[in-house]
Amino acid sequence: FYSMMVGATDMGTGCDTILAQMAAECLDTDIDNITVYGVDTDISPYDSGSYASSTTYLTGKATIKTCEMLREQIIAAGAEMLELNPEDVDFDGQKVYSIVSEKEISLKDIANNVMCYSNHTLTASAKEKTPISPPPYMAAAVEIELDKETGHIDILDYVACVDCGTVINPALATIQTEGGIVQGIGMALYEDIKYDKNGRMINDSFMQYKIPTRLDMGNLRVEFESSYEPTGPFGAKSIGELVINTPSPALCQAIYNATGIWFNELPMTSEKIAMGILEKELENK
Structure with a gap:
């Protein structure tokens, strides 16, 4: 039609x-x-x-x-x-x-x-612009298992709740949220671009540049807190960029709970965590 x-x-x-x-x-x-x-x-x-x-x-x-x-x-x-x-x-x-x-x-x-x-066809077009940008919201919690000898982290359970207004397509919104969380996990724990003295990227393949796989995700649970945004289509707000934001602070807090150390630079790699634990032990001696 x-x-x-x-x-x-x-x-x-x-x-x-x-x-x-x-x-x-x-x-x-x-x-x-x-x-x-x-x-x-x-x-x-x-x-x-x-x-x-x-x-x-x-x-x-x-x-x-x-x-x-x-x-x-x-x-x-x-x-x-x-x-x-x-x-x-x-x-x-x-x-x-x-x-x-x-x-x-x-x-x-x-x-x-x-x-x-008829001399005319039934066609229409329109555009939209607005100075309003209603923000979406997201909360998350993560449960990890941390090996204090190696600094290695296993994500056991990740729970996220998103308020993006009226959810137009729950299946697509869920997948987009899960994808953003996994991308955020990579940013928080693994992805670290390094250059040599000549400015060449050292880890320029996926053999050296670590990104999370399905084995690194743990159990992901996504829920939506439905609301209604009166300026949006059918009450919807955005969701695209928000979903990458929670892994870094959630994992930072979880690592602090496990080690007593705050890591304020990304990525929080296993090496940084292990060295941080070692330095803390030496300070306490």
Whole structure:
């Protein structure tokens, strides 16, 4: 039924799906009836970029505006074909029908008539900008097992709770949160770029540059504290960048609880932890 062209790039966050969900909700149709065309700079509408945690919040609002405009066009076209005033008809996603009589016309017939017997097509586009940027919130706790001889850390359990407003797609939001947590674990414990005296990166392959794998994640649990953001699409706020923030402070606190030592530089590698414990033992002697 509908072709949707977006300027926002889906970088794996699922924005194509989320925006299609919003369009389907606005147009009272099934998401399977929305065909999303990914970004093609030759034909896509302009978008400032998929960054700053803005895709769902800003492009989502633009999607809602576009669908509202398209609904008005569908109603106007249907009313004209039924020889009625636009204020005397309504649209339920499948047909335009009269609220004062039994007249109605299907969306399929409207589309065919517009295409074959009209000089205009039913299209709409919109943009969105706002000075408002409502912040999301996140809290997390981590349970670790720390070997005081080697400084090695095993993450046993990581629990996170996110407030990103109304969750548009719980499955995608959960996966994005889990991915951000794992990325944050890498930043907190492993990822350390080193250069030689000539400025060449020493650990320039994944043999030397450690990133967390599934074995390093432990048990991840993600929950959402639902709220409603009145300025966002269907009450949603951002989630993209927030989810990487909690691992570093949570792990820092957990390491302090285990060793009595605060580590204030990232990454908090096993070597740093082991040397810190050794220095503390020597000081106490």
